[in-house]
Amino acid sequence: MIQIKNMKKSYGKNDVVLSVSSIHVNAGERIALTGPSGSGKSTLLHMIGGLVEPTEGEVIVNDIAVYNQSMTARDAFRMENIGYIFQDFHLLPSLTARENVQLVLNGKDAPISEWFERVGLQQKEHAYPHELSRGQQQRVAFIRALIHRPAIVLADEPTGSLDVKTANTMMELLVQICEEEKLTLLAVTHDEQLAEKFPKRWTMYELNQCLAEEI
Numbered sequence: 001m002i003q004i005k006n007m008k009k010s011y012g013k014n015d016v017v018l019s020v021s022s023i024h025v026n027a028g029e030r031i032a033l034t035g036p037s038g039s040g041k042s043t044l045l046h047m048i049g050g051l052v053e054p055t056e057g058e059v060i061v062n063d064i065a066v067y068n069q070s071m072t073a074r075d076a077f078r079m080e081n082i083g084y085i086f087q088d089f090h091l092l093p094s095l096t097a098r099e100n101v102q103l104v105l106n107g108k109d110a111p112i113s114e115w116f117e118r119v120g121l122q123q124k125e126h127a128y129p130h131e132l133s134r135g136q137q138q139r140v141a142f143i144r145a146l147i148h149r150p151a152i153v154l155a156d157e158p159t160g161s162l163d164v165k166t167a168n169t170m171m172e173l174l175v176q177i178c179e180e181e182k183l184t185l186l187a188v189t190h191d192e193q194l195a196e197k198f199p200k201r202w203t204m205y206e207l208n209q210c211l212a213e214e215i
C-alpha cells in the first residue's frame with residue numbers, strides 16, 4: 001500500500017529534516033504518528049500525499065512511484081487515492097456543509113445525507129460553517145475527506161484545535177469509520193492518549209532511527 005525506501009528530505013540547502021530507510025504500511029492499517037514539533041511529521045504526510053517531493057528515495061503508493069509521474073498525473077493520483085484532514089478544517093465559509101462536501105465529488109454520485117447521519121449531523125446538512133461548532137465542522141471535514149473512499153487517509157493533527165473531550169470523540173469516530181470502510185489511516189497527533197486509540201503507533205524518533213531494518 002505505502003512503501004518508502006531510503007528517503008531523505010531537506011528544504012533548500014538546509015540540513016536533512018527527515019531520513020527514513022524503510023516504511024511499509026499495509027492496506028487497512030491505522031497508525032498514529034507522534035513526535036516533537038519540527039520532527040517532520042507533516043513533511044512525511046505531505047510526501048506520502050504527493051505534495052512534497054523527497055530529496056532522495058522513493059515513495060510508492062498502490063504500486064505507483066508517486067514522484068515518477070507528471071504533475072498532472074500526480075494531481076489525479078491525489079484526487080483519487082488520498083483523503084486529507086487538517087487541524088483547521090479548511091471549509092469554505094460561503095458554502096453550506098453539504099455544498100462543501102459536494103465540491104470534492106466533482107458531480108459524482110454519493111450518499112451525502114447518509115454520511116451526515118453517520119457522523120450525527122443529519123440536522124446540519126444545510127448549515128453554513130459559522131453556524132457549526134468546531135467539532136461539527138471537523139465532522140463535515142471528515143465526510144469531505146472520506147466520501148470518495150480514498151485508499152489512504154492522511155490526517156494532520158485532526159483534533160489539534162478541539163477541546164480534550166471533543167478531540168477524543170472525534171479521533172474515535174475517525175478511527176472507527178476508517179476501520180469500517182477499510183481505509184488506511186495515518187494520523188499525526190501530539191497527544192499520547194489520542195495515539196492510544198490506534199492499533200499501531202509510530203514515533204518520528206523510531207522512523208528516523210530506523211536506518212537499517214524495515215518496520
Ligand SMILES: Nc1ncnc2c1ncn2[C@@H]1O[C@H](COP(=O)(O)OP(=O)(O)OP(=O)(O)O)[C@@H](O)[C@H]1O
Pocket residue numbers: 011017035036037038039040041042043044
Ligand atoms: N516549506 C518549508 N521550507 C523550509 N523548511 C521547512 C518547510 N516545511 C517544513 N520545514 C522545516 O522542516 C522541519 C520539519 O517540519 P514539519 O512541519 O514537517 O514538522 P512537524 O513535526 O510536523 O512539526 P509540528 O508538530 O510543529 O507541526 C522543521 O524544521 C521545519 O522548519
